[in-house]
Amino acid sequence: MTDRKHLAEWVLERVGDRAEADVRISGGPSSLTRFANSFIHQNVGEDADTVTLRVVSGGRVASGTTTYLDSDALGRFVDETIERCAYSPVDETWPGLAEPADAQAVDHHDDATATASPADRARMVAEFVAAGEGMRAAGYCQTSDTSVVFANSNGVRRDGRYTQATLDGIHQTDTSAGSGHATSVRLGDLDGAAVGALAAQRARDSAATYDIKPGEYEVVLAPECAATIGIFLAFYGFNGKAHLEGQSFVELGEQQFDAAFALVDDVSDPRAMGVGFDTEGTPRLRTELVTDGVSRAVAHDRRTAAKAGTSSTGHAIPGSEIYGPVASAMFITGGGADPETLIADVERGLYVSTFNYCRVLDPKSMAVTGLTRNGTFMIENGQITGAVNGLRFTQSFTEALGQSRMLGLGNDARWADSEFGPGLVHAPTIRLAGWNFTGGSHG
């Protein structure tokens, strides 16, 4: 096992007084068991650490990443990274390295998940598959145990670890598919039979589908859809870099959403996943992005915070110098209604299980096109009356969540899958006044 703290100190010593530096070492076992046609067809594992080094010499910045951990190769890597500084112009907006500061204690780790075996994951898969008798199952079960050590020349030293387990899959009939998903810090929290049963139910219920006319429909969106909305808002809008560049829709202090909508990023929440500091070593602060429908804050790293005249919120991620800081432990505040009640209140509309292949047409208007997948159902007079073929939508996410447009929030919030992956947004079922469907499966 790599002694990451020792390695980080070794790297800083190697840098010496040639440059300021921060170093981040992350890694640990990660395994994924994948199944299709109801059998395990791909089953992978890895155990590798990466060392990411950022150096600043004379105001010139360079960075590098390596998987080499032996002293010869790592020493060469450090030297070459420093040498590359000479090629870069002086960075006039360099905000400096993180300074020592108190950090919250965050430890989202489960030993049983960290040591989960291929047999443990296979058992989870077997439960999922068995829940859909006569159907074809596909999906994956993943477990990971990630450790992160951070150190910089200002004396900041941090370390953290977290585990994550995900079961995600579909059941398929000859004409349909339905999905189920669960993510947690603990593999033991996942119920393979329950996730499989939901997928099987959705597949059965959508085995016979019909086309509907495109247009605006009231919708009840399952947590997976809400999670995609949440991560899109975070990446394209509540992103300090996009905001500074004028590409974000966010207007701080303005009532941009329905009063019922709240979005907060909080890695310290006991349900969250991740470590308590970002890639610059800054503590990840609880950040209320939207409260009572009002845009309150955007995520910052050190560079965007300096430009905005504020402090980093601790949301630097790998690549944030290009893509900007992004919240990734978000909670959409749920409501008191169970999903069935949300459906019961709809006179005519659609229930959507998941979105698929969403892409932003324009970040400022948040116009997004995408499709529905794995179960789209017609609601009439408060009842699901049938399944419809997949639909394409072209919809501004911000308009969909606008004032008086949010008609209900479910009490079923959980870590949901999203267009950007699982474990990023804890989301409930939501009911919205309208959603613009622009085409069906036949165009």
Add this chain to the structure above:
Amino acid sequence: MFDYAQAAVEGALAAGAGYADARVVIATQESVDVLNQSVESMDQTETAGVGVRALIGSSWGFFATAELTDDAARHAGEMAASIAQASTQVPGPPMTLADVPVVEETFVTPHDENPLQVPLSEKIDLLLDVTRTMQAVEGVALARGNLTSWVTDKWFVSSQGSRIHQQIVECGGGYDVTALGEQETQRRSYPQSFGQFETGGFETVRKWDYAGNAQRIAEEAVALLSAPAVEEGEKQLILEGSQLGLQIHESVGHAIELDRILGWEAAFAGTSHLELPKLGSHRYGSDLMNITADATLPGALGSFGYDDEGTPAQRVDIVKDGTWVGVLSGRDSASIAGLPPGGMVRADGFNRLPMVRMTNVGLLAGDSSLDEIIAETQDGVYMSTNRSWSIDDKRLNFQFGCEIGWEVKNGKLGRMVRNPTYTGITPQFWGTLDMLAGGSEWVHWGTPNCGKGQPMQVGHTGHSAAPARFSNVRVGVKA
């Protein structure tokens, strides 16, 4: 390095694998990003390790380690076999592998200038210059540029006796400009959206006229803010080559992946509208549609010597005169389908399982030209450079947005239009292909960001295309 791969294979066989192969991969990626005449990022990533896969019964087990020692490699092989063994708890039908020749070979991407040897200062200066030019245009808010290079060495060993060393050299880049309006943004890119990437040395960057196009695209981005939106309706649609390249990628390239057709990607990437019994008879498009998957094309981003199963690179007909005739396959999927292995299996690094990936899936050139196509178009829209893309899990229902468009009326290019989008259904759309350019307008467009698999892998693919025209296409979809 062969020794580490050999040790990994031996470890897997000793632990019960019926077949095993291993790749030692040492890869270096260098990237430079500039925004508004400032360097945003100057980064170099190097990865090194060995990945080994073991086949037991119906399942692959795969394990990777970054520790390059005999012991670690052997242990990785044992782990791969034990993971495959665990898969037998949820078993499928036995898996066999299609035969491929046993070879001992070396392949190096033909190149003149190793891109990692070109001074960083030269790359930075190039990007600073183009962002300076773009920023000089009034109304420009953001001017970005990027150059990225990859040099990847792979040592492959299989339990059947193949030993192959390859060095794949790739590079490219580009730039884009954003103008900000009250309610929306407008963007233009060169040479294409996300940049143009190819196999070869830095000479592949030099051949594009970076300096000569910066002012033009900056002026276009600003002009787009006040241009009228494209009118909604059914029109003749003329696609510029790079947009057609992405259209091929999404509506043909992914649909012909045999692992998707067999259901192996059903839960994530999806399946395909194509059904194997219809191979050889399914009508994919018009008679003008001739598509190949050709991993031997010099300079194209999806070219190599051998795939990551040790199968030689090859050219395969995919669509011939409008009829679907071929797939993208590997040794396992080809065996199940009763087809010859296509040599189209690659992995994103030492720590990822090789899987079916596009090589260079391109539309063969026609005999027309963009000028001729425009001259023969009565009521259409010419769209260029991708801005958004979305397609369903069977690769049928798509919607694309482009950065810029122009009306075409009575054989003439007319006014510029903003937010050009079009939507369609794959076989109907390709069935309306009625004019196709060729000659120097046929370009090997590269896509460096193709996502597939779990854990996610990013693939590099090529798509040769020239401008083409389609009829009765729905354009101007509104939010």
